[in-house]
């Protein structure tokens with residue numbers, strides 16, 4: 252291979268934001284992951300109020316229940332009530348964290364809780380971290396509980412002699428736990444029972460896991476897109492992400508079920524909630540810490556279209572648009588503005604320097620563009636300095652993607668368009684030239700979510716290489732493509748709803764996949780400009796038959812019985828699914844499929860059905876005939 256670079260040419264400038272991060276609370280990426288809180292269901296707001304909790308009765312005559320009588324706040328109305336007649340050796344509860352609580356020898360753990368005493372309770376709360384055998388690894392006492400709700404803080408020092416690493420598999424039985432017991436008779440109410448390691452990222456209270464943040468910082472990302480992803484949409488509107496729920500006192504941030512609870516679970520079916528302890532203030536702060544431009548995404552008045560598809564009527568979009576406008580004030584406004592004041596009260600009087608805002612996640616069709624236009628007009632009138640990010644839908648090259656780009660061509664205002672690609676490695680290799688022919692006059696492109704998906708959705712070196720190949724095309728077209736991010740970012744081993752992912756972790760270990768190292772290499776070595784380059788490649792040996800190069804996957808909800816490629820009436824390839832043989836690489840150009848005459852066909856027959864990698868290594872148009880059978884009612 253001979254590479255020739257025109258070093259004298261001016262080249263194309265590459266945006267400092269070219270390589271960044273996409274974060275979503277999926278796979279326990281936030282709660283149970285990046286957010287260092289060790290207690291799960293700390294406010295007793297899960298559908299099963301005692302989820303992740305168990306009772307501890309050491310010879311007591313007592314009962315425990317969930318109450319909502321004069322709660323700490325109306326946002327999280329439930330709390331734990333211990334009614335103790337005889338405390339015995341202690342009565343209370345134990346929290347099992349997110350499949351166990353990981354503690355390290357020689358480290359401090361910060362306990363906080365809200366407590367209220369009644370009926371003459373004058374005892375103390377014993378708080379301990381115990382291993383799965385009941386051995387106490389560290390403890391503290393909280394005394395003089397007031398009769399009004401009061402926040403109490405204490406420290407548990409785990410001595411160096413304790414076990415250095417506990418066996419805490421996510422779904423295992425050997426699990427450490429946080430035990431809170433009362434030692435006297437009376438009534439005691441408890442809420443927001445929390446345990447954090449002292450050693451969070453930058454030692455911040457309500458902080459983030461230092462090892463996970465370090466992985467992100469090491470990438471030197473240009474931006475961080477947050478908080479998702481589909482959780483922005485919610486499975487229904489009640490479940491949608493509303494940033495105002497995620498700022499201020501953590502006790503008053505209303506918990507919300509995680510939309511990924513309803514997704515396919517590989518190996519775990521928990522109640523998965525968003526505590527919002529990692530909220531918009533913390534996201535902005537994280538961006539600042541790791542030098543990434545903040546790219547928040549807000550709900551545009553639409554729930555997930557794959558699920559309920561619930562829509563806010565156009566005439567009732569006001570509160571959603573208000574959220575968007577207020578978010579700009581929260582990030583950038585002066586401290587004497589309402590939302591700038593909230594930011595300042597949380598400890599950050601300086602602005603967060605917000606410049607980009609995503610309107611909706613993967614929305615599509617007319618309902619999206621009707622709503623997008625309302626947001627666009629309101630935001631541009633109030634904040635022309637904010638660059639808006641528009642979505643082209645969940646796929647590329649399908650009918651919704653076409654509709655979006657047709658609209659941009661026809662004048663729908665768009666600055667940056669967010670495109671998502673979850674495709675086989677072969678697609679990524681083949682699409683390295685995707686933007687070479689892109690319309691230079693239209694909006695810029697944000698490759699906002701991408702990952703090469705193997706058939707079994709493992710992270711592989713091949714997938715990472717295909718992403719790298721694709722990214723060379725993004726860079727080469729840096730005049731069109733301004734931002735790009737792999738997705739999803741995090742996966743907690745044993746607790747995933749989605750794979751592949753960039754970074755895997757468990758309670759105390761973290762691992763970067765080959766794709767992580769690709770992203771890191773690109774990000775850390777981002778050029779200021781791209782110079783014209785030509786590549787001379789010697790002739791390659793031809794594969795044995797069309798599509799036999801050996802990489803290929805089929806992502807569909809249909810099960811295929813016949814997969815035949817013909818050209819000029821001559822059969823060139825017949826997939827033998829029984830034998831596991833697959834096409835080398837192919838891509839449809841239409842994307843609108845329907846079942847007609849017993850076969851799956853494209854809706855736009857005037858276009859070639861399929862492009863496939865031919866013997867000579869060139870992409871060629873073929874006719875694809877497919878017979879499909881629907882699976883399991885989908």
Ligand code: AHR
Nearest residue numbers: 480481482612613738739
């Ligand atoms: O990255 C996982 C999901 O993929 C995101 O939530 C969504 O935007 C896309 O469908």
